[in-house]
Amino acid sequence: MHSHFYLKTALPLALLFTSFTFAESAPAEPALSETSIEIYQKHATNSAWEEKDIDPAFYDSPYQVSLFDSKNGEDSDRLLSQTYSIFGLGLGVIAVLAVMPEEITNWEKTDLQLGKKWADNVKSGPTWDRDDVVLNYVMHPYFGGVYYQSARKSGYRQWDAFMYSAVMSTFFWEYGVEAFAEVPSLQDLVVTPVLGWAYGEWAYTTERDIWLNGGTVLGSEYLGNTALFFLDPVDSLGRNFNYLLGKDVIKAGTGYFTFNEVPLPYGTETENQIGLKVSYIFGDDDSPALPGISGKKVVLSRYESRTEDPVDTGIIGVSAGGAWVNLDDEWGKKSAFGTQWSLGLYFTRSFSTRLNYTRATVDSKSAGDDMIYENYGIDSQYYFNSDANLRPFITAGLGEMMADEDKTKRRFQINAGLGLHYKITNNWAIQGDWRSYYSTRTKTHENHLSSSIIYRFGKGEWSL
Structure with a gap:
């Protein structure tokens, strides 16, 4: 301890x-x-x-x-x-x-x-x-x-x-x-x-x-x-x-x-x-x-009071889902399915920013041990056609990748991608996206294809 x-x-x-x-x-x-x-x-x-x-x-x-x-x-x-x-x-x-x-x-x-x-x-x-x-x-x-x-x-x-x-x-x-x-x-x-x-x-x-x-x-x-x-x-x-x-x-x-x-x-x-x-x-x-x-x-x-605070807990959103992780050949690992979650603030119908985390256990392409792959960071999204329920979006951010929970193997990453967001109700939505990650230190590329369900607190998307 x-x-x-x-x-x-x-x-x-x-x-x-x-x-x-x-x-x-x-x-x-x-x-x-x-x-x-x-x-x-x-x-x-x-x-x-x-x-x-x-x-x-x-x-x-x-x-x-x-x-x-x-x-x-x-x-x-x-x-x-x-x-x-x-x-x-x-x-x-x-x-x-x-x-x-x-x-x-x-x-x-x-x-x-x-x-x-x-x-x-x-x-x-x-x-x-x-x-x-x-x-x-x-x-x-x-x-x-x-x-x-x-x-x-x-x-x-x-x-x-x-x-x-x-x-x-x-x-x-x-x-x-x-x-x-x-x-x-x-x-x-x-x-x-x-x-x-x-x-x-x-x-x-x-x-x-x-x-x-x-x-x-x-x-x-x-x-x-x-x-x-x-x-x-x-x-x-x-x-x-x-x-x-x-x-x-x-x-x-x-x-x-x-x-x-x-x-x-x-x-x-x-x-x-x-x-x-x-x-x-x-x-x-x-x-x-x-x-x-x-x-x-x-x-x-x-x-x-019937008066509403225009900024309330409805802008807080959490998501959970899965991601297909395709690693660069430099890792020497196979692609694998992992989990993904996020916590963020959905400031308006057009803009949000989130803490995003992905984790997967990947197998070696040759004889060797499995590896725990982690990817985490802060990213932001801009949504088009924001007045409609179906909203295409672009996303970009930065963070780190890590192997086997070893902080000495951290790699700084920047990322960008695009996706689709669909509002079901004020509190619930589903989302799918593709992201490309690039490590400035090792010059490697990773790709994630993910889908998730999003929950908004309070009354959700009622304002802003």
Whole structure:
């Protein structure tokens, strides 16, 4: 087992331990004044972009980023406070691991030269990692969703929350904290923010529903507390910390009440958006009680809106299928059938970009062992006739090829090709394509003929 396993698991375990320590070690009646509790209760836990008075011109540029210019009333102070919390938790874990015994962390003594190790790892990446499937495709999207919610709950729209998650997962985690333990991972750079977006938006709406159901799940306050913590541990810890101190050291945010006329996406018509605040106070007002794991004494906002964010989880697409791999004679291997999958963003009906991966086991043309062939990289597609269901497209990209999972045998590749995309429904499509790969180092050519089925999250291709 490598040191990065501890790094990837230590933060969630530390968060879990810290949260339940708050709940169990605090006295039944915290030594807080009535005044300080009232001050804290006046704050809402989050705000919603959908509740704000949005300038109609905003819809003219759906991919604009408001993270550094909160022109729609986003709570940038709350997001900055949440960012500090994430930094503190992550760096705290690194500090603890650095002083723990080697037999626990599996970090060699030379690993304590952290600056040099970080620089070496950054220079070596990104690479296709061999981490456990659960770590790569469950834990990374989970924490991508935690980053995402920090921005979403601060009143930012989905696209801004995704961009925040991408920045945090790339520079704070992959090229920051985790680079002290391993080379940055190519698939983590994509999977963490993209699947984190899908999970984060689901967690965001699920948490709001739990609060509006009295903070319970299946009628159980304990299940409600536990669910609220796991849906967003950073926010949960912040609420607990504020409660223990009796003031908002970590900002909880603000709320809104609105009745606005707003434009429909990509049109000239408008419709009404109604925002309605709902307040839930738990415990006896005359005798303040421990708020529990999630900080129960809160005010939340609930809104009803027919207005759609033009950029939502529908642009996220995953595909799976098969590929016929025809290798250059230089490999000395036969052609073979393999598997292929991708994860990407379908920005418009005309353009998408994806992380693409192909794997096949190929036989030798003469006596010898089989070889595992891998091809991975980033590619983009431009679709013609995009208003129709059947869309021819061209594709191009770059990446690497690898033999037998040996990183010393990596070959840089550039590729181009063409194909056909057929939309079945807003959520489902099928696709076939041919691609030619060229290695600039070995001057070799490979060809892939593939077919796949594509799934789009959310409502899929409804807009853009």
